[in-house]
Amino acid sequence: MLALHDLTWEPNEDWRQEAACADAPTELFFPMEEDPSGSRLAKExxxxxxxxxxxxxxxxxxxxxxxxxxxxxxxxxxxxxRRIRDRRRRLAS
Ligand code: SF4
Structure with missing residues (x-):
């Protein structure tokens, strides 16, 4: 479960060393708008x-x-x- 209540990020990028995309083509993760299949492959x-x-x-x-x-x-x-922002508003009211 993602810890989405906290959007602060500690300046530690060690996680990049374990990235499954390390050897994948960058274009898969930053596809041209007219090529939605790239985004699907990246998500897989x-x-x-x-x-x-x-x-x-x-x-x-x-x-x-x-x-x-x-x-x-x-x-x-x-x-x-948007969902996080809405949830925060609900919790604050
Ligand atoms: S972009 Fe996807 S594969 Fe690459 S580090 Fe993030 S979660 Fe992992």
């Missing part, structure tokens, strides 16, 4: 990645606006941010 790699949570946490906390991180593309992350 992410699904088996042992550092998926850290990767997603990094992308959210550093506002990565493009590419697939932690199994989520930019639209997925926008939706997730």
């Amino acid at each position: 790699i992410c699904a088996a990645c042992p550092v998926r949570e850290a990767c997603l946490q990094f992308a959210l906390s550093t506002n990565q606006s493009e590419g697939v991180w932690g199994g989520m593309d930019a639209d997925d992350r926008r939706r997730l941010r």
